[in-house]
Amino acid sequence: MTSEETNTEAWTAYGHHxxxxxxxxxxxxxxxxxxxxxxxxxxxxxxLDGRRVLDLGCGPARHAAHLARVHRALVDAVDSSPTQVERxxxxxxxxxxxxxxxxxxxxxLHAAAPYDVIYSVHSxxxxxxxxxxxxxxxxxxxxxxxxxxVLHTNSHGNxxxxxxxxxxxxxxxxxxxxxxxxxxxxxxELWEDLLVQYGxxxxxxxxxxxxxxxxxxxxxxxQVRRPVRVPSRPRTTRPxxxxxxxxxxxxxxxxxxxxxxxxxxxxxxxxxGTVEPGESLSGAVVxxxxxxxxxxxxPADVRLLGMLVDRVGEVVRVTVAAVVTSWQGTxxxxxxxSVTGWRWWPLDALPSGLFECSAQVLAAWRPDLLxxxxxxxxxxxxDTATAPRNDRGQRQPTSRSVQHPAPPTN
Numbered sequence: 001m002t003s004e005e006t007n008t009e010a011w012t013a014y015g016h017h018x019x020x021x022x023x024x025x026x027x028x029x030x031x032x033x034x035x036x037x038x039x040x041x042x043x044x045x046x047x048l049d050g051r052r053v054l055d056l057g058c059g060p061a062r063h064a065a066h067l068a069r070v071h072r073a074l075v076d077a078v079d080s081s082p083t084q085v086e087r088x089x090x091x092x093x094x095x096x097x098x099x100x101x102x103x104x105x106x107x108x109l110h111a112a113a114p115y116d117v118i119y120s121v122h123s124x125x126x127x128x129x130x131x132x133x134x135x136x137x138x139x140x141x142x143x144x145x146x147x148x149x150v151l152h153t154n155s156h157g158n159x160x161x162x163x164x165x166x167x168x169x170x171x172x173x174x175x176x177x178x179x180x181x182x183x184x185x186x187x188x189e190l191w192e193d194l195l196v197q198y199g200x201x202x203x204x205x206x207x208x209x210x211x212x213x214x215x216x217x218x219x220x221x222x223q224v225r226r227p228v229r230v231p232s233r234p235r236t237t238r239p240x241x242x243x244x245x246x247x248x249x250x251x252x253x254x255x256x257x258x259x260x261x262x263x264x265x266x267x268x269x270x271x272x273g274t275v276e277p278g279e280s281l282s283g284a285v286v287x288x289x290x291x292x293x294x295x296x297x298x299p300a301d302v303r304l305l306g307m308l309v310d311r312v313g314e315v316v317r318v319t320v321a322a323v324v325t326s327w328q329g330t331x332x333x334x335x336x337x338s339v340t341g342w343r344w345w346p347l348d349a350l351p352s353g354l355f356e357c358s359a360q361v362l363a364a365w366r367p368d369l370l371x372x373x374x375x376x377x378x379x380x381x382x383d384t385a386t387a388p389r390n391d392r393g394q395r396q397p398t399s400r401s402v403q404h405p406a407p408p409t410n
Contacts, residue, residue, distance in 0.1 A: 205222055250272050321360075
């Protein structure tokens, strides 16, 4: 028996127990999102007048009946437990705007017309997220709201899991035995990752605690939307594992050659450095040039030549080659910078000990220069009409690997 089949069987027993017991179903005055009626009520669902609404895992449909009666919503209330659906039909069969359905949640979502609002009170964690969430995302209208609660911490204080597997939990019956269910009790971060993965945007997550001091139970209330525009998305809300470095190498070329400085670790190199978070490539060029040499330029003075990709150990190194066409000032050493001794070097008399990235940038800019360096793949940004030319008037290739040059023949 699957986890979901176990849950349907348990909730069917739950409904049968309350039918036999004659448990009353009084009308509710608001949606009770958390234990003890905690939570923001109906307001988070927005204007429901005449809107198509889905109550997912409705049980006896008390909340669905409230929305149809008070907010004049058109509510489909779906549950896979026949005894729970029977209780709902017995209590609300003639209520306008309410349609109670016995169905597997995902099967219903695949067959249903789009909804303006979908909500679920405590039912989402009974269904495999990888089965439920893509179906939810598809049937929710662009701009539509999805609000649901999931178990966060059970009454014994056992918190959520980072593993995407169902775990056993206990469903307690009033004046009756305990039933075993299987629930996906996941961390808020993992739920958010899953929602993002299936094209939904999380607007807020609220933890709702039980009011009793000796009750550790709490639920997470998720407020989610399906974006109106087709979204791009990350694979996860967590940042990627650090394995790539992005930097810029800056070429200033004048009558006396190119500008190079000497690093404190004894390499000779172009101005340049690491692109900071949120910074444009041209902005990084302008900033690094000013910080290292004191020269000032405008982003409009920066021409991005292309991208060099190589590898240092387990790190992918990406260096963007750039030419600054106009600048102001005289290059000078700057306090606390690791590169000093700036001077102009003729292209036919470049110094030995060039830093690898600087050598690759210079070779990409001028393929005719005899510079030894590790191989790197170079992809130009400029088209062939505007690509830089070497001193023989030849355009650089549109894409190539920058390799060690062949030694001259005798």
